[in-house]
Amino acid sequence: MSTFSLGTFAFTRKLWRQLANRPRSDSPLHYSPSQNSLWWHWMDKRIGIIPLPVYCLVVICLGILLTLGKISGDISIMIAILAVCGFTCAELGARIPGLRRIGGPVIVATFLPSCLVYYQLLPNELTQSVKDFWQTTNVLYLFIASVVVGSILSMDRQALVKGFAKIFLPLAAGSVIAAIVGTLTGMAFGLGAHHTFFYIIIPIMAGGIGEGAIPLTLGYADILNLPQGQLFAQIVPAVMLGNLTAIICAALLNQLGKRYSRYSGEGRLHASDTGILAKHADASTVTVEHIAAAGMVAICLYMLGMLAHKLIGLPAPVAMLFLAVLAKLTYAISPKLEDGARTVYRFFSSTVTYPLLFAIGVTIAPWDHLMAAFTVANIITIVVTVVTLTTVGFFVGRWVGLYPIEGAIINACHSGMGGIGDVAILTSANRLQLMPFAQMATRLGGALTITVAIILLGTIT
Known part of the structure; x- marks a missing residue:
């Protein structure tokens, strides 16, 4: 037998003797805190x-x-x-x-x-x-489905209905005022009213890239008889810089809410909203099976949303959102599955967000497009537009009974890059539970923005 084998055998036998003479305990494996505290610390x-x-x-x-x-x-x-x-x-x-x-x-x-x-x-x-x-x-849509469905099913029913009813006025007022102020700002810096409105303001509020910039530029191309790729490259920088501005605004709003707590609902839209923080009395009985079943509910609703998109053209995330709200309001989901949905939401929001943002940066956030927007006139116009949209959400949201911070954050999501932007903005504000309302602002607000812009462009051309 080699020297190495003999040494290994001797060491193993010595270790075994030490373990055999170790004080026993009631548990199969006993580790004293003094022996493992350093390792546990790390x-x-x-x-x-x-x-x-x-x-x-x-x-x-x-x-x-x-x-x-x-x-x-x-x-x-x-x-x-x-x-x-x-x-x-x-x-x-x-x-x-x-x-x-x-x-x-x-x-x-x-x-x-x-x-x-x-x-x-x-x-x-x-x-x-x-x-x-x-x-x-397409992992982004799994994330959105889990967060949207999980947060909706975790909300109080009355708070859910009131929330959707109350976000429209701040959103509409913010969109109109931001468009006016942003266009005037662009004109003041020599960009021209037409260019500022159709190539900066509208793209910011169009709903992102896939469901915003692409259909918008397709409409522009048909009306102006220009290549769609040329138009797309022209408006993407405004979309990306608008999203970055919204992220910063959301973070500042979060800091404001920490300092002045009376303005913040900490993720709740209004005082009667228990939101994602609500818990059922039997929440401790939720099992792994309930959590897995809630995950399948989210996937099923997204698949139904995809079918709705194929059949009637409604964006899949919006259709999924409506179906989740319907399931919640009709008591189609049991309380234990609702608690499972809450766990699904918390899992994805705490573990998947930053890995997902890294993937977004690698794949669909081109650095050269972002740098192309860094001119003084563009930056000031975009920042003024997003800040105006957010500020109007703060004050009008307060007027209609929303917490001002939450109202402003929902409006900020209207200037995000679709679902991707919503994830980034709400994460920056530490309010991912607002995802259903953010999706409404981004998807429906973006669709209405595109429709109005194409009608206006066709009328004046």
Whole structure:
């Protein structure tokens, strides 16, 4: 037998004797706090949701796989990449003085990856794996379905109805006043009323990229007989910079709510709204099966939304939202499933948001388009438009009985990049439970904005 084998055998036998002579306890495995306190101390430190030792091991493994060129599109590998990168960016944003008070974690998690991709500072293999995963899984819609359905099913029924009824006036007033003020601002900086209104103001409030900028520019192309790609490239910078401004506004509103609590509902729209914080008396009896069943409810409602989109053209997230509200109001979902839906919502909002924002930055937030909008006239016009929209939401929301902070945040979502923008804005404001109302502002508000813009352009052309 070799010296190494003899040494290994002796060490194993010594270790076994020590374990055999260890004081016994009632539990199968007994660890004294003094022996494990240091390790537990480090395991309790986290980067996002990832224990620090696990984070280090995952980073080492990913580094080795990248070096060997063995990064694959397996779901486990992609979860590791997105979690490590997303929570690293969020942690960095949370530690930068000044930036952390204006939505630093969200801004860094979304736009730093975009910058790194543009300057080719991320490994090409990693970037391509993230893009392939994004395109093949459409994970954004799973996130939206889980958050929207989970938050709706967790709300009080009366508060839900009152909330939807009360958001329309602040949203309508904010849209009209922001359009007027933004157009006047653009004219003051020499951009021209036509260009400012149709190529800056309308794209900001059109509802994002996929369901906003694309149908908007298709309508423009038909009326003006211009290439749709040319028009799309012209308005995308306004959409992205408007979304960034809304993120900052939401973060500042969150800080304002912490300082002046009378203006904030902490995620509740009005005083009678118990919102996502409401709990049933038997919430402790919710099982894993209830949580899984609630997840299937969310997926089922999204599939019905997709069918509605194919049959009548209504956007799938909007159809899903209406169906979830209908299920809630008709008592179609049992209390235990509602508690399961609450857990689904909390899981996705706490664990998936920053990895998702990192994927967004890598795939659909082009850095060069964002930089193209950085002219003094464009920046001031866009900022004035979004701030006006948000401010009107604050005061009109207060007038109709909403908490002013929440009313302003819902209006800010009207200037976001669709579902992606809603995730970023509400995360920055720490109010993901407002997702159903944000979707209404973004989707329906965007559809109405596009319709009005195309009618106006066709009339004056």
